[in-house]
Amino acid sequence: MRRRRLLFSLLLVAAAGLGTAAAPSQPAAAAPAPLDGIIPAPASVRPGGDSYTLGAGTRIRVPGGSDEARRIAGYLAGMLRPATGYGLPVTTEDGRDGLVLRLGGTGTKSLGAEGYRLTSSGRAVTISAGRPAGLFHGVQTLRQLLPGALEKRAGQQPGPWRIAGGTIADSPRYPYRGAMLDVSRHFFTVDQVKRYIDQLAMYKINKLHLHLSDDQGWRIAIASWPKLATYGGSTQVGGGKGGYYTKDDYREIVRYAASRYLTVVPEIDMPGHTNAALASYAELNCNGQAPPLYTGTNVGFSSLCVPKKVTYDFIDDVIREIAALTPGRYLHIGGDEAHSTSHEDYVTFMDKVQPVVAKYGKTAIGWHQLTGAHPAKGAVAQYWGYDATGAAERQQVADAAQNGTGLILSPADRAYLDMKYDKNTPLGLHWAGYVSVQRSYEWDPGTYLNGAPEDSVLGVEAPLWSETLSTSAHIEYMAFPRLPGIAELGWSPANTHDWPSYRERLAAQGPRWDALGINYYRSPEVPWPAK
Numbered sequence: 001m002r003r004r005r006l007l008f009s010l011l012l013v014a015a016a017g018l019g020t021a022a023a024p025s026q027p028a029a030a031a032p033a034p035l036d037g038i039i040p041a042p043a044s045v046r047p048g049g050d051s052y053t054l055g056a057g058t059r060i061r062v063p064g065g066s067d068e069a070r071r072i073a074g075y076l077a078g079m080l081r082p083a084t085g086y087g088l089p090v091t092t093e094d095g096r097d098g099l100v101l102r103l104g105g106t107g108t109k110s111l112g113a114e115g116y117r118l119t120s121s122g123r124a125v126t127i128s129a130g131r132p133a134g135l136f137h138g139v140q141t142l143r144q145l146l147p148g149a150l151e152k153r154a155g156q157q158p159g160p161w162r163i164a165g166g167t168i169a170d171s172p173r174y175p176y177r178g179a180m181l182d183v184s185r186h187f188f189t190v191d192q193v194k195r196y197i198d199q200l201a202m203y204k205i206n207k208l209h210l211h212l213s214d215d216q217g218w219r220i221a222i223a224s225w226p227k228l229a230t231y232g233g234s235t236q237v238g239g240g241k242g243g244y245y246t247k248d249d250y251r252e253i254v255r256y257a258a259s260r261y262l263t264v265v266p267e268i269d270m271p272g273h274t275n276a277a278l279a280s281y282a283e284l285n286c287n288g289q290a291p292p293l294y295t296g297t298n299v300g301f302s303s304l305c306v307p308k309k310v311t312y313d314f315i316d317d318v319i320r321e322i323a324a325l326t327p328g329r330y331l332h333i334g335g336d337e338a339h340s341t342s343h344e345d346y347v348t349f350m351d352k353v354q355p356v357v358a359k360y361g362k363t364a365i366g367w368h369q370l371t372g373a374h375p376a377k378g379a380v381a382q383y384w385g386y387d388a389t390g391a392a393e394r395q396q397v398a399d400a401a402q403n404g405t406g407l408i409l410s411p412a413d414r415a416y417l418d419m420k421y422d423k424n425t426p427l428g429l430h431w432a433g434y435v436s437v438q439r440s441y442e443w444d445p446g447t448y449l450n451g452a453p454e455d456s457v458l459g460v461e462a463p464l465w466s467e468t469l470s471t472s473a474h475i476e477y478m479a480f481p482r483l484p485g486i487a488e489l490g491w492s493p494a495n496t497h498d499w500p501s502y503r504e505r506l507a508a509q510g511p512r513w514d515a516l517g518i519n520y521y522r523s524p525e526v527p528w529p530a531k
Helices: 002-022 069-086 131-145 189-199 247-259 276-281 309-325 343-358 368-372 390-403 437-441 473-479 482-491 500-505 510-516
Strands: 044-047 052-054 098-103 116-120 124-129 160-162 165-170 174-180 207-211 261-267 331-334 364-367 380-383 407-408 457-464
Touching: 052 247, 052 457, 069 098, 069 131, 098 131, 098 207, 116 131, 116 364, 131 165, 165 174, 174 189, 174 482, 189 473, 189 482, 207 247, 207 457, 207 510, 247 261, 309 343, 343 368, 364 368, 368 380, 368 390, 380 390, 390 407, 437 482, 437 500, 457 473, 457 482, 473 482, 482 500
Parallel strands: 098 124, 174 207, 174 457, 207 261, 261 331, 331 364, 364 380, 380 407, 407 457
Antiparallel strands: 044 165, 052 160, 116 124, 116 165
């Protein structure tokens, strides 16, 4: 009997050993991304409670069923389906489970035009907003709370698709959060612009400033002056074939941007940076002779003829046609580096052009040299100075701000995305210095320009000039990883701006960009995860 008990015990031990070998312990699933780990940093985060897991039975609910909310729900479903493999049907039925996109309701008015509230629990994730733009921004936050593999389009990914529990209440610091793309020095197609729009939307940028004309190319069709596009748009820096947008092309860019809650701000630079126009029409030149097309990168040598009446007929036609195509509030008239225009002529010119913009229902934006003339009531100055800018010039801008001129801040040695990261950067320029990721992030728009009232600052913009850029890969290399930092300066409260924590959040974006195929610069300042 004792032997039988001993044998039985030995068999149990053996069986236990076999069971351990057959079922090794599995690694715990990765924790969901923290609610405060996103970019731009949210205004308020209250973590806690169970996480939500996206599953095969998840539905996307749009209570009330507004057209805009349904469209945003369709956008969300299209983003989630490829990697998850889930059907994610969109329904207007109310319910307490799934992904809920709620437009309006209690407490949403205080969130403003672009704010949202995201609440996550074990049963549901609810995004509430007073306006569609806020709902869309909330979807971008939801996107970042899911693993970067979500962005892959090459078949189903393993998951799990978990969202941390808690509440985010969020709204932007500034109403104007822009990015500029220079399509004049090098031309970029409609599809290339759309790709950039999608990248901007991820970080809650809400303005796309298109630099449509310069010495090297005119990029928008104007029916009353057709040679501007067909001749003035026929080349680019280095002598390539150039290109231009038809009116339908431009409408499609405007439509697509609006679907991502970005407003297009068109720029026609004047009175300088106008060689493409001067080459297209001899009568725009004071001597009546058209110069040759230009494919170099020098600035400051061209000027419209300020005394001629035809100059203002031309400007009226151009602004009228572009304003009719542009539903947004702003139209940018340039005004920088007009070195071939006397100061007196410059003031005369700006005094005549700003009322034309108003005549066609738009608000004029000009580069900050506009403050050296007479900014019209309501006009906006875009400051692009940098550390080397003289005190008198800075004070001129501050004085204009004190007198009611709104400011958009784009300091060249902080926000210009075409500046090299360091001396080894293969693309870009460095006339304003080298702009590292940390330098581009560590400044406060509210206190940047001494003497300018904080409430005069409408927001920030990250310009990307294209003298050395000719592909989407070039755009991405210079914009990422600096663009998200400028977006955060425009969106997030000043007390959230902290480089040590930001660089960790920025590093976490790397796998997402890898999945999206974004050609970003792996700055040594950022602790990127190993590929």
